[in-house]
Amino acid sequence: MDISFKLDPETIVGPDTISRAGTICARYGNRILIAADDETEPQSINRLKGILEDSGIDAIVFDGISAETGAEMAENITELCRAARCTAVIGFGGLKTQAIARMTAIIAPGRIRIYDLLDGGKIENPFLPYIAIPTSGADVFMFTGYFAAVDPRDRLVKLLKSPDKLCAAAIIDSGLSYSPSEKHGAAAVFDGLCVSLEAYCSTRANFFSDALLEQAISLYATMLKSGPGGADDASTQACTQAGFLASLGSAVSSPGIGAALSYSISGRFPVKKSLISAVLLPFIMERLVAARPEKMARVAVLLGEAAKGASVAEAANSAVEGVRRYMAALQVPSQLREFGLSLDRLAAAADAARNLEFTAFTPWTVSAEDVFEILKQAF
Numbered sequence: 001m002d003i004s005f006k007l008d009p010e011t012i013v014g015p016d017t018i019s020r021a022g023t024i025c026a027r028y029g030n031r032i033l034i035a036a037d038d039e040t041e042p043q044s045i046n047r048l049k050g051i052l053e054d055s056g057i058d059a060i061v062f063d064g065i066s067a068e069t070g071a072e073m074a075e076n077i078t079e080l081c082r083a084a085r086c087t088a089v090i091g092f093g094g095l096k097t098q099a100i101a102r103m104t105a106i107i108a109p110g111r112i113r114i115y116d117l118l119d120g121g122k123i124e125n126p127f128l129p130y131i132a133i134p135t136s137g138a139d140v141f142m143f144t145g146y147f148a149a150v151d152p153r154d155r156l157v158k159l160l161k162s163p164d165k166l167c168a169a170a171i172i173d174s175g176l177s178y179s180p181s182e183k184h185g186a187a188a189v190f191d192g193l194c195v196s197l198e199a200y201c202s203t204r205a206n207f208f209s210d211a212l213l214e215q216a217i218s219l220y221a222t223m224l225k226s227g228p229g230g231a232d233d234a235s236t237q238a239c240t241q242a243g244f245l246a247s248l249g250s251a252v253s254s255p256g257i258g259a260a261l262s263y264s265i266s267g268r269f270p271v272k273k274s275l276i277s278a279v280l281l282p283f284i285m286e287r288l289v290a291a292r293p294e295k296m297a298r299v300a301v302l303l304g305e306a307a308k309g310a311s312v313a314e315a316a317n318s319a320v321e322g323v324r325r326y327m328a329a330l331q332v333p334s335q336l337r338e339f340g341l342s343l344d345r346l347a348a349a350a351d352a353a354r355n356l357e358f359t360a361f362t363p364w365t366v367s368a369e370d371v372f373e374i375l376k377q378a379f
Contacts, residue, residue, distance in 0.1 A: 008143070009132070009167040013244050015237060018133065018173040021048060021090075022055030028129040028168060029087025031058045035077055035101040037065040037093035040135060044176060048092060048133070060084045065097050067270040070152035074103035074114050081108045081128070088129040088168070094136040095263075095273055099149045105130035105166060118151050118158055129168035135176045137188035137243040137274065138195040138216075140259055142170060143251035148356075150267035156352040157260075157267040174240035186330040189239065190278035191262070193220045193323070196246045197285060197299060198256030201292040202361045205253045212249035214302060216242045221303045224326045254361035257353065257371065258284040264353035265346065271339045278332050282324050283377045289316040291363040336379045343379050350375055 012020060025032055032052060036045050045061060052059040062077050081089065081104060089108070091101025105128040107114060112121055132142060141147040146159050199205065200213040219242035226235055250259075258280050266273035289296045296316035300306035305322035306315040327334060336346070350371045353359070359366050 008165065009169050011170045011172065011244075013172040013241065015174045017171050018048060018176065019051060021131075021133065021171055022051045022057065024169050024171065025052060025057055025088060025090070025131060026055045028131070030056055031060065031084060031086045032088045032090060032131075033077070033081045033084065033086040033104070034059055034061045034063075034090045034092050035065065035097060035104060036061065036063040037069075037097040038063060040093045040097075044135075045092065048090075058084075060086060065093065065100055067096075067272070069096060069100065070150045070155065070267075071100065071103060071114055071118060072152040074100050074107065077101075077104045078108045078114075086128070088131060090131045090133060092133045092135070094134070095139055096150075096266075098132055098134060098139060098142075099147050101132070102130055102147055102162060102166065103149060103160070104128075106163065115153075117160060118149065123161070123163055127163055127166055130166050131168055132170040133176070134170070134172060137239065138192040138246035138250070139243075140195055140199075140247060140250040140255040142167075142247045148263045148267070154348075155268045156348065157264040157356070158352075159356055159358075172240060172244055174237040185239065186332050187272065187274040187278045188243070189220055189223050190281050190323070190327065190332060191274035192239075192243050192246045193217065194258050194262075194277045194281045194284060195250050195255065196220065196242075197281075197288060197296075198258050198362070199246070199250040199253040200299070201288045201295050201363050202254045202256060203363055204361045209249045209253035212245050212252065214298075216245035216249060217299060217302045219245070224330075225304065254358050256284070256362040257359050257366050257374070260353035260356045260359050261350065261371070261374070264349040264356075265336075265341075268349045269339070269341060269345075271341070275333060275339065276336070278327065279334060279336055279338075279378050280374065282320055282327070282334075283374050285320045285323060287364060287374075289313075289320060336375070341379075343375065346375050346379075347372070 049059040089105040091098040109126045196213045196216045219238050262273045262277035265276045293316045297312045300315040300319035305318040354371050
């Protein structure tokens with residue numbers, strides 16, 4: 001297929017890139033709202049605030065976004081944004097924070113309400129520039145024209161259209177990410193690997209996405225091999241670089257049902273998306289082996305799991321076995337029940353996930369029965 005690609009927004013990746021936030025944000029006015037989650041370290045927020053103030057920018061901070069927060073929080077932040085007459089919005093935190101910051105930037109200047117947005121209302125009014133400063137791993141929506149949000153009326157995830165050029169810049173600083181040796185950092189590695197594998201095997205994959213995603217998979221493999229002690233700057237930078245490549249490769253290709261399920265379950269229950277994705281990963285991989293054996297055999301090579309002289313089927317299956325071994329070594333949760341979830345209560349989230357548009361590019365027919373079977377196996 002033809003490839004039509006434009007890298008948008010302006011993106012800076014590397015250690016201490018947050019120090020350039022003042023120069024970048026000054027282009028968008030002198031009063032900027034920082035939307036942060038309650039897990040972002042206060043010293044990191046104060047550092048960003050100081051960097052902006054040194055560039056002559058008044059920074060207004062809202063740091064009350066939690067794991068239970070839904071899209072309604074964007075209304076509260078919007079009121080603060082309007083009262084302070086802010087000219088731009090920074091999303092400083094994880095995936096949920098980025099989604100809420102996007103919604104705030106969309107609804108702050110005009111009369112459209114959050115429920116209009118969730119119900120597919122047309123965005124006619126101007127929007128505020130949105131600057132992403134993520135603190136988590138791969139974000140499949142960073143370079144796309146849509147993003148996932150949780151509807152507070154039923155706690156189900158929806159895909160919302162993002163106006164062109166809404167995201168003005170993305171600052172990806174490895175110093176803000178989890179170390180791969182930490183519990184959530186290890187989960188972020190498996191989450192990024194799940195994103196990469198689904199996009200790599202997607203029906204929308206192409207040579208460009210393959211090149212990006214193979215490099216991401218190789219970086220994740222290096223981190224897995226370094227073991228629980230890999231907490232140095234190099235491993236943290238590798239995790240950040242892998243997350244960036246996975247995000248970009250996924251945008252060029254497409255996420256899959258694993259991403260849909262992890263977003264949907266995390267939106268309905270107070271469990272990190274990366275932890276859900278890590279649990280689902282081996283079961284998604286088993287289906288990818290059946291649907292794309294040649295590509296999964298290549299994955300086994302990238303992970304260093306393929307034995308010399310192994311057949312395509314043997315190599316592909318060794319990738320799954322290797323990931324399970326790494327999960328056990330890093331003590332990452334392997335069952336959904338470990339989060340206190342009920343299988344019966346997952347049904348609505350499963351239906352919402354299957355209805356997300358991008359699941360159509362999963363390389364097998366995703367039926368309701370198949371989705372529920374994945375959840376039963378992972379439970």
